[in-house]
Structure formats: structure tokens, C-alpha cells
Amino acid sequence: MHAFSYHRPATLKEAVSLLRKVENAKLLAGGQSLIPVLKLRLASPAAMIDLGAIEEMRGIKLEGETLTIGALTRHAEVAASKDVAIGIPALARLADGIGDRQVRNQGTLGGALANNDPAADYPAAVLGLGATVNTNKRAIGADRFFTGLFETVLKPGEIITSVAFPLANRAAYAKFRNPASRFAIVGVFVSEAAGNVRVAVTGAAPCVFRVKAMERKLAEKFAPDSIARVRVPPDNLSSDIHASAEYRAHLVTVMAQRAVEAALASK
Ligand SMILES: Cc1cc2nc3c(=O)[nH]c(=O)nc-3n(C[C@H](O)[C@H](O)[C@H](O)COP(=O)(O)OP(=O)(O)OC[C@H]3O[C@@H](n4cnc5c(N)ncnc54)[C@H](O)[C@@H]3O)c2cc1C
Numbered sequence: 303m304h305a306f307s308y309h310r311p312a313t314l315k316e317a318v319s320l321l322r323k324v325e326n327a328k329l330l331a332g333g334q335s336l337i338p339v340l341k342l343r344l345a346s347p348a349a350m351i352d353l354g355a356i357e358e359m360r361g362i363k364l365e366g367e368t369l370t371i372g373a374l375t376r377h378a379e380v381a382a383s384k385d386v387a388i389g390i391p392a393l394a395r396l397a398d399g400i401g402d403r404q405v406r407n408q409g410t411l412g413g414a415l416a417n418n419d420p421a422a423d424y425p426a427a428v429l430g431l432g433a434t435v436n437t438n439k440r441a442i443g444a445d446r447f448f449t450g451l452f453e454t455v456l457k458p459g460e461i462i463t464s465v466a467f468p469l470a471n472r473a474a475y476a477k478f479r480n481p482a483s484r485f486a487i488v489g490v491f492v493s494e495a496a497g498n499v500r501v502a503v504t505g506a507a508p509c510v511f512r513v514k515a516m517e518r519k520l521a522e523k524f525a526p527d528s529i530a531r532v533r534v535p536p537d538n539l540s541s542d543i544h545a546s547a548e549y550r551a552h553l554v555t556v557m558a559q560r561a562v563e564a565a566l567a568s569k
Contacts, residue, residue, distance in 0.1 A: 304340070304343065304346040306346075306347055306348055306349055306350050307324070307348065307349045307350070308349070308350050308352065309324065309327075309349060309350065309351045309352065310351075310352045310354065310355050311351065311352075311353075311355065311356065312355050312356065313356060313358065314356055314358055314359060314438060314461065314463065317329075317351055317353060317356060317461060318438050318459070318461065320351050321351060321458075321459050321461070322459060324348070324349045324351070325348060325349070326347055326348040326349065327347060327348065327349040327350070327351050328345065328347035328349070328350055328351070329351050329353055329416075329461065330350045330351065330352045330353065330354070331353050331354070331373070331374060331409075331410040331412055331413035331416075332376065332408035332409045332410045332413050333408065334401070334405050334408050334409040334413065335409075335413060335414075335417045335419065336413075336417075353373075353374055353412075353461070354374070356374060358372075358463075359372045359373050359374040359412070359463055359464070360372040360374045360375055361375060362375060362379070362380070362383045362385050362386060363385070364385035364386075364388060364389045367468060367469045368466050368467065368468055368469065369385065369386065369389040369390055369393070369466075369467045369469060370464050370465070370466045370467070371386075371411055371464060371465050371467070372411075372412075372463070372464050373410060373411055373412025373413075373415075373461075373462040373463050373464055373465070374410050374411075374412060375410060375411050376406065376407060376408065376409060376410055377397045377398075377400045377401070377405070377406040377407075377409050377410070377411070377414075378397070378403075378406040378407045380393065380394060380397035380411065381394050381395075381397040381398035381406065382394075389467075389469050390431070390467055390469060390470065390473060391568060392427070392470075392473040392474045392475050392491070392493075392564075392565070392568070393427055393431075393467065393473075393475075395474075395475065396423050396424070396426075396427055396475045396477075396491070397423075397424075399423065399475075399477060399479070399484065400414075400423055400424075400484065401483065401484050401485075402484070411424060411465060412461075412462040412463075412465075415428060415435060415447070415454070415462060415465070416454060416456060416462055417452065418448055418451075418452050418453060418454050418509070418510075419452065419485070420451055420452075420504070420505065420507065420508050420509060420510075420540065421480070421485035421486045421487070421489075421504065421505045422485070422486070422504060423475070423477065423486060423489055423504060425448055425502075425504055425510040426475060426486070426489050426490065426491035426502045426503065426504040426510055427467075427475065427491050427502075428444045428447065428448075428465060428467075428502075429444045429445070429447075429448065429491070429500070429502035429510050429511075429512060430473070430475070430490075430491030430492060430493050430500050430501065430502035430512075431444070431467050431468060431470060431473065431491070431493050431500065432444055432445070432468060432493075432500055433465050433466060433467045433468065434465070434466045435447050435462055435465050436462070436463050436464045436465065436466065437456065437460045437461055437462050437463060438460065438461045438463055439457075439460055441466075442455060445512075448509050448510050449509070450508060450509050451508040451509060453509070468495065469495070470493040470494060470495040471494050471495050471496070472493070472494050472524075472565040472566065472568055473491070473492065473493035473494070473565055473568075474491075474492055474561045474562070474563075474564035474565035474568060475489060475490070475491045475492075475561060475564075476489070476490050476557040476558070476560035476561040476564060477489035477490075477505075477557070478505075478553050478556075478557055480544060485505070486504050486505030487505050487544050487545050487550070487553065488503065488504075488505045488506045488545075488550055488553035488554055488557050489503070489504045489505050489557065490502070490503050490504075490554065490557040490558040490560075490561045491504075491561065492520070492558060492561040492562055492565055493565070494520070494524055494565065497521060498521070499516075499517045499520040499521045499524065500512060500517060501513045501516040501517050501520070501558055501561075503534070503554055503558075505540075505550070506534070506539050506540065506550045506551070506553070506554055507538055507539050507540055507550075508540060513532070513534060513554070513558065515532050516529045516532050516558055519532060520562065524562065524565075524566070525562065525566070526559040526560075526562045526563050528562075529555065529558055529559060529562065530555070530559065532555060532558075533551060533554075533555060534551050534554045534555070535551065536548045536550065536551040539551055
């Protein structure tokens with residue numbers, strides 16, 4: 303690891319001002335993605351701004367039809383939250399399936415979204431529920447937030463503060479996981495709210511994406527059979543030692559059907 307200076311602001315305002323003042327600074331949340339990157343010397347920031355002491359960025363609130371989760375909230379807290387279990391149980395189960403106990407006790411919602419790993423779970427929930435990502439500067443709709451491999455619309459100096467998830471009538475996440483890391487080889491999040499269906503896929507391609515052909519079929523009839531014949535073309539899907547693009551394409555349909563089945567069973 304290269305040497306860097308370390309800062310631990312107590313407020314969001316202080317963090318924003320540090321980001322402006324300190325050159326080549328990087329935000330640190332749970333360190334579950336960033337620290338390995340530093341260890342491998344794939345990044346060498348001059349300064350680290352640890353968000354860990356900023357209380358206003360933590361917590362879970364269920365109000366009306368919206369579940370709001372602070373960016374610093376850890377995966378284990380989401381998995382154990384009563385409000386999440388009442389509001390969007392699929393989200394609690396998704397968080398409980400991330401990595402191992404250590405990763406869930408350290409990793410955060412904001413870190414996972416800013417990182418936008420192609421195999422991460424939360425991007426599927428954010429896109430699959432049509433959530434809004436709030437930053438210190440603006441509110442960003444899920445459809446605009448994720449832009450590519452490890453890329454988002456976040457600008458330098460921008461900090462994710464919370465995510466607002468609209469409640470759904472029914473929702474579920476089905477993941478075909480890598481047995482070692484638990485990252486998604488393919489994960490599909492499905493939701494239905496007032497007849498509006500969203501299907502979001504992670505793990506299959508360089509960036510999370512929606513499958514509109516499945517959404518249309520499920521809006522007509524919300525049942526696994528409705529999408530049995532809908533195939534995602536393998537052309538733009540990922541191929542690696544874990545799975546070929548053709549296999550991932552097959553998994554998208556299978557996991558989407560399982561998610562629909564689970565969503566129906568949850569009601
Ligand atoms: C062994 C292992 C297994 C894992 N398995 C899974 C899995 O199954 N599924 C899964 O989804 N993930 C998995 N992960 C990743 C894990 O979910 C991490 O928590 C997640 O990637 C984010 O890490 P973090 O919160 O610790 O953020 P950090 O590592 O601290 O930061 C990640 C990036 O986000 C930026 N950042 C952090 N917070 C903010 C913020 N609020 N605003 C703007 N930028 C910010 C940082 O500057 C950095 O670039 C795994 C990780 C490990 C090490």
C-alpha cells in the first residue's frame with residue numbers, strides 16, 4: 303500500500319469541505335472494496351476521508367410508502383432491520399446473502415452503489431425497485447445512476463447520503479451465486495407496484511440492466527410462465543472462468559422465473 307494521509311470528519315459538511323480542499327482524496331466507507339484495491343496498488347490516493355463517524359449518514363426509516371436507508375448503513379443492519387422486513391423483505395434477504403459475516407458487518411449500501419461492481423447485489427435492488435440515490439448535491443433516479451463497469455454518474459466531490467426505496471406490492475431477488483465469494487454470477491431482482499413491473503439483472507454483464515421484454519410480459523400476467531420464453535441475447539453478456547455468456551443468458555431467464563415465484567410466495 304502507498305502512504306496516504308487519514309481524515310475522519312464528524313459531519314457530512316466537514317467531509318464535503320475536506321474533499322474540496324485535500325487533493326487526490328478518496329472516500330472510505332467499510333473498506334471492503336477499497337482496501338483490497340489499495341493493497342493491490344490499483345489506486346494510490348494521497349488522502350483517505352473516512353466517513354465512518356458521520357452519524358447523519360446512518361440509519362433506516364420507514365415512512366409512508368418509502369423506505370430510506372442511510373449510505374453508511376451496513377449490510378448486516380439492513381438484513382436485521384424490522385423496518386426493512388416490514389417494508390421490503392426482499393431487500394433484507396438480499397443483504398443477508400452478501401459475502402460473508404465480516405463483509406456484511408463492514409460493507410455499506412453507499413459503498414456498494416458507488417463501487418458498482420458488475421456482480422454486486424444492491425445495484426439490482428436499486429434498479430429493480432426504481433429507487434432514488436440521494437447525494438450531497440442531488441437526487442438521482444436509479445435508471446440514470448449506473449453507467450458502466452464500476453462507473454456511475456457520481457461526480458468528483460459527490461457523496462451518496464441515502465437511498466429512498468419505494469415500497470412494492472411484491473418483490474424478490476434470486477441469485478445464482480459464486481460459491482466462494484457469494485458475488486452474483488447472475489442475480490435478478492423483480493418488483494411489482496401498482497401494475498408497474500421492473501426486472502433488473504446483475505452479474506450477467508459489465509453493468510446492471512433492466513429486461514423490458516420480461517417487464518411487459520409480467521405486467522400482463524405476473525407468473526413465472528409468462529417469461530419462460532424470454533431470452534436475453536448473449537452478445538453483450540460477460541464470459542469468464544465462472545460462466546460463459548451463453549450460460550449467463552440461460553441463467554437470466556431461470557433466475558427471473560425464480561424471483562417471480564418467490565415474489566408471488568411472499569404475498
Ligand atoms: C470477500 C468479499 C465478498 C463479497 N461478496 C459480495 C457479494 O456477495 N455481493 C455484493 O454485492 N458485494 C460483495 N462484496 C462487496 C461488499 O458488498 C462491499 O461492501 C461493497 O463493495 C462496498 O464496500 P464498502 O461499503 O466497504 O465501501 P468501500 O470499500 O469503503 O468503498 C468502495 C468505493 O465506494 C466509494 N464510496 C464509499 N462510500 C461512498 C459514499 N457514501 N459516497 C460516494 N462514494 C463512496 C469509495 O471511495 C470507494 O471508491 C464482497 C466483498 C468481499 C471483500
